Amino acid sequence: xxxxxxxxxxxxxxxxxxxxxxxxxxxxxxxxxxxxxxxxxxxxxxxxxxxxxxxxxxxxxxxxxxxxxxxxxxxxxxxxxxxxxxxxxxxxxxxxxxxxxxxxxxxxxxxxxxxxxxxxxxxxx
Amino acid sequence: xxxxxxxxxxxxxxxxxxxxxxxxxxxxxxxxxxxxxxxxxxxxxxxxxxxxxxxxxxxxxxxxxxxxxxxxxxxxxxxxxxxxxxxxxxxxxxxxxxxxxxxxxxxxxxxxxxxxxxxxxxxxx
DNA sequence: CGCAATTTTGACAATCGTTTTCGTTTTCGT
DNA sequence: ACGAAAACGAAAACGATTGTCAAAATTGCG
Numbered sequence: 001x002x003x004x005x006x007x008x009x010x011x012x013x014x015x016x017x018x019x020x021x022x023x024x025x026x027x028x029x030x031x032x033x034x035x036x037x038x039x040x041x042x043x044x045x046x047x048x049x050x051x052x053x054x055x056x057x058x059x060x061x062x063x064x065x066x067x068x069x070x071x072x073x074x075x076x077x078x079x080x081x082x083x084x085x086x087x088x089x090x091x092x093x094x095x096x097x098x099x100x101x102x103x104x105x106x107x108x109x110x111x112x113x114x115x116x117x118x119x120x121x122x123x124x125x
Numbered sequence: 126x127x128x129x130x131x132x133x134x135x136x137x138x139x140x141x142x143x144x145x146x147x148x149x150x151x152x153x154x155x156x157x158x159x160x161x162x163x164x165x166x167x168x169x170x171x172x173x174x175x176x177x178x179x180x181x182x183x184x185x186x187x188x189x190x191x192x193x194x195x196x197x198x199x200x201x202x203x204x205x206x207x208x209x210x211x212x213x214x215x216x217x218x219x220x221x222x223x224x225x226x227x228x229x230x231x232x233x234x235x236x237x238x239x240x241x242x243x244x245x246x247x248x249x250x
Numbered sequence: 251c252g253c254a255a256t257t258t259t260g261a262c263a264a265t266c267g268t269t270t271t272c273g274t275t276t277t278c279g280t
Numbered sequence: 281a282c283g284a285a286a287a288c289g290a291a292a293a294c295g296a297t298t299g300t301c302a303a304a305a306t307t308g309c310g
Binding site: 057059061062063077079080086088090092093096097100101104105106107108109110111112113114115116117118119120123 | 180182184186187188202204211213215217218221222225226229230231232233234235236237238239240241242243244245248
């Protein structure tokens with residue numbers, strides 16, 4: 001277990017929402033860390049492989065990561081300007097996804113839901 | 126409206142599932158078309174902008190496109206084995222996303238929803 | 251402790267999908 | 281047919297991610 005990996009894990013844990021690898025790297029660098037971009041990617045990959053973090057893709061193809069904070073299933077409302085994320089729940093969505101699955105003969109149904117918008121603060125600016 | 130765009134639209138219509146731009150390009154080329162990769166991308170972008178086709182990202186960041194069957198807003202139920210996709214609608218989800226947005230002071234709310242599962246055929250195998 | 255084997259790291263180059271640039275060609279209106 | 285505007289395609293540019301490889305840190309063992 002490397003110190004570097006811990007560094008990345010911790011940086012993710014301190015973030016509320018999704019962070020891109022480049023973003024995390026710049027952040028760590030600006031805090032004085034001498035970590036390399038390669039290592040950030042490697043750490044994120046390792047953490048993702050071991051299921052400690054979630055990965056998803058933004059519409060422009062960038063990979064974003066987040067630490068699994070809670071163990072309850074929830075989704076995110078993300079500000080497309082400042083990146084601030086709010087965790088939201090939606091039982092209705094869960095039920096809908098499940099229903100759609102069984103209705104079409106699909107088993108083992110999972111789903112990803114991301115809601116994007118402009119938060120009040122950014123809308124003002 | 127260009128002939129080239131029609132070519133791409135048609136190529137998509139003849140495909141059952143999701144196709145990548147590179148894939149479509151190779152395909153058209155092998156059929157003797159002298160179309161350029163740039164044009165394929167431009168056509169796909171235009172079609173996507175006008176809402177005639179759907180775009181989503183694979184896990185490795187590649188964009189894949191699919192002709193829309195209906196013109197209403199909808200989501201996809203995708204088989205994680207064979208890639209077969211079913212278009213599904215969910216008014217409840219739309220309303221929920223909208224509600225979450227306003228509830229947290231977000232404006233200009235959009236959302237992405239993808240449902241994954243194993244289709245009946247693949248479950249049997 | 252000391253030293254060799256092994257693992258981790260990071261600067262840099264390579265890759266890959268996608269976008270831009272920029273002449274050239276085609277299309278369209280008149 | 282003529283000129284403006286749009287579409288085209290080849291090649292260069294781009295940005296995120298991955299591979300390479302030598303240096304540095306860690307480990308195992310005597």
